[in-house]
Amino acid sequence: MKYTSEITGFGPEAFTFLAPELALNFVIIFNEDAPPELAELSILHTKSKLIAAPAKGDIVMLGDNVYTITAVGKEATVTLAQLGHCTLAFGGGEQAFRPGCIMLDGPMLTKDSLKVGDRIEIY
Numbered sequence: 001m002k003y004t005s006e007i008t009g010f011g012p013e014a015f016t017f018l019a020p021e022l023a024l025n026f027v028i029i030f031n032e033d034a035p036p037e038l039a040e041l042s043i044l045h046t047k048s049k050l051i052a053a054p055a056k057g058d059i060v061m062l063g064d065n066v067y068t069i070t071a072v073g074k075e076a077t078v079t080l081a082q083l084g085h086c087t088l089a090f091g092g093g094e095q096a097f098r099p100g101c102i103m104l105d106g107p108m109l110t111k112d113s114l115k116v117g118d119r120i121e122i123y
Contacts, residue, residue, distance in 0.1 A: 001051065001121060001122070001123055002050065002051045002052040002053070002054060002058065002122040002123065003048060003049075003050050003051065003054070003080070003120070003121065003122040004048060004119060004120070004121045004122075005045040005046050005047075005048040005084065005119065005120045005121075006045060006046045006117060006118070006119055006120075007043060007044070007045050007063075007114060007115070007116055007117065007118045007119070007120065008032045008044050008045055008046055008116060009032065009044040009116060010042075010043055010044065010114075010116075011039050011040040011041050011042050011043075011044065012040055013040050013041045014027060014028070014040075014041060014042055014043050015027065015110075015111040016041070017041075018090075018109060018110065018111070020090075020091065020108075025089060025090045025091050026087050026088060026089040026090065026097075026101070027042075027043055027087070027088050027109065028041050028042045028043065028085070028086075028087050028088075029042060029043045029044075029045060029084065029085060029086060029087075029088060029120065030042040030043075030044060030045075030083060030084055030085045031044070031045065031046070031047050031083055031084030031085070032044040032045060032046060032047070033047070034083075034085070038085075042085075043114065043120075045084060045120055047084055048084065049081075050077070050080055050081040053072070053077040054069055054072050054076065054077060054080070054102055054122050055069065055072060056069055056070060056071060056072065057069060058122055058123060059122070059123040060088070060102070060104055060106075060120075060121070060122050060123075061119060061120070061121040061122075061123075062088070062109065062113070062114060062118070062120055063113060063114045063115065063118035063119065064113075064118075065106060065107055065109060065113055065114075066106055066107075067088075067090070067104035067105060067106035067107075068104065068105045068106060069102055069103065069104060069122075070092040070093055070094060070103045070104065070105050071093055071094055071095055071096045071101075071102075071103040072096060072101075072102050072103070073086075073096030073097075073098055073099040073100050073101040073102065074096075074099050075099035075100045076096070076099070076100050076101060076102050079100050085100070086100050086101065086102050087100055087101040087102070088101075088102055088104055089101050089102070089103050089104065090104050090105075090106070090108065090109055091103075091104075091105070092104070092105035
């Protein structure tokens with residue numbers, strides 16, 4: 001396991017960007033001590049140590065949802081290690097949309113797919 005953390009809460013706008021019809025389909029994760037203006041937009045989780053860098057082909061578990069990493073932005077590993085922060089973008093893709101983005105291929109994530117206490121894991 002490269003990373004494991006527990007979801008502790010959801011900002012009121014955490015699922016706003018799950019809108020594939022608008023060419024948006026991502027969530028933002030952050031340690032639970034995120035600044036308030038960032039916490040509003042984020043899935044919050046416990047601080048955890050990043051054991052190894054996420055890489056193409058790794059598996060990400062969000063609760064019961066299983067995803068395969070298709071690309072990792074050049075800043076994602078640094079921000080995940082330091083702040084528990086990155087953007088998780090759904091729908092795959094060979095290139096990360098942004099430097100702090102991890103691209104995932106798998107089922108559609110919805111607001112009802114996750115709950116407090118679920119795990120965020122990278123293998």
